Amino acid sequence: METIGFIGTGVMGKSMASHLLKAGYPLLVYNRTRSKAEELVEMGAKWEQSVANLAAQADVVITMVGYPKDVEELYLGENGILANAGKGTYVIDMTTSSPTLAKKIYEAAKTKGIHALDAPVSGGDIGAREARLAIMVGGNVEDFEAMKPIFSRMGTNIVWQGEAGAGQHTKMCNQIAIASNMIGVCEAIAYAKKAGLDPERVLQSISTGAAGSWSLSNLAPRMIAGNFEPGFYVKHFIKDMQIALQSAKEMGLWTPGLELAKSLYDRLAAEGFEECGTQALFKLLDK
Structure with missing residues (x-):
């Protein structure tokens, strides 16, 4: 089986990498904060001291980090993945990042005989833990087919979307749909409380009808319980919305719902909740 190098073992990455280990793949791991990878090491993964060491040894390198600037440094930096990976290596960025950057990485990888895919995911911490992620892939279809057995260990809805950058563009569609929906979910639960209703009973009625959504079924119960621990960080959602707004602007597309959601999340972050x-x-509405 291919030796897989996994970079980024946070809330999502740790669960994703664990499924690869359980499937029997030899796994190398690296994370800026080593403690976040200790559980994987205890499960049998090998810790690498640097990105360069990991890239030089892996047949497949998967990254799941925070921001486009992190992705760019990892792939295109002097001591990064493309500078150290061997010809024929597959590199897969599963971070939600910029479509433009995904194309840039693909072109740089191509000159070195390296296969690059952009494959962002959706499904949150629950989907990552249960290996039920939706995986949206951009790049050569032959490379997608070669990596599909690996993707299938982490997700269930795995779709090739088109050329390099198409995976990231698809994830922007996903985040745009979520952005306005999250406003509606929060307002609905706040309204139920203000009207003196039992929010759990309201959720029981509305979650299976036309109002139903992943956010309503999975995140509304957390709101009701006062659980604001991150399955997906506010700070990362703001990053995603900013990428989507920039991409939409470049295409001449007006996205008023996305603009409103971004403004509300900026306000939430300013009040100290970016790590939630x-x-x-x-919290903005339940006052």
């Missing part, structure tokens, strides 16, 4: 989960938007 996205369901913490409820």
